[in-house]
Amino acid sequence: MIEKRTLTIAVLAMFVWALIATSFAAYYYINFQDLLKAIGGAPVKVHVLLDYGNGTKEWYNGTTLFANSTVFDALLSVTKNVKFDVYPYGVLVTEINGVKNVGNITSGMAWMWYYWENGSWNWGPEACD
Known part of the structure; x- marks a missing residue:
């Protein structure tokens, strides 16, 4: 015992x-x-598409970001070769992986961001940051 x-x-x-x-x-x-x-919460997975406008497209599927990340954060997570200018209303991306903006935003090609909703691409409503 x-x-x-x-x-x-x-x-x-x-x-x-x-x-x-x-x-x-x-x-x-x-x-x-x-x-x-x-x-800002649990990490989220997003899909990032870089469309260079010359027929080259690169998808980065399943990119992990923090919940409060911006489009600019998503871009920097898939490539570090980014040039940009910072303005009072936000960041303007001027070059990604050596591909630069051509002309100006009204008469040329510029890096813009879109989001996929209801089966179509829509313009981003604000700066990428």
Whole structure:
């Protein structure tokens, strides 16, 4: 038969283990919640299409971004070879992977962003950032 003292030590050890494990779980849960707040929620997967206007198109499917990411963040996640200008109303992308804007926005070709909705591509309503 197990002695009372041995049983007491075993129960006390299990209690201490449970207390420590619960403390660690609570600590990591709180830190995870703080991280989710900081990044705006759980990560999301998006599909990015770069259409160079010369017949070349590159798809980046399943690109992982933070929930509060912008179109500009998505672009920078698929290529680092981007040139842009920053204006008071937002970022204007001027070159991607060596392909530059040609002319100006009304009489040429420029890097624009679109989103897919209801079976068609739609102009982005604001700057990419």
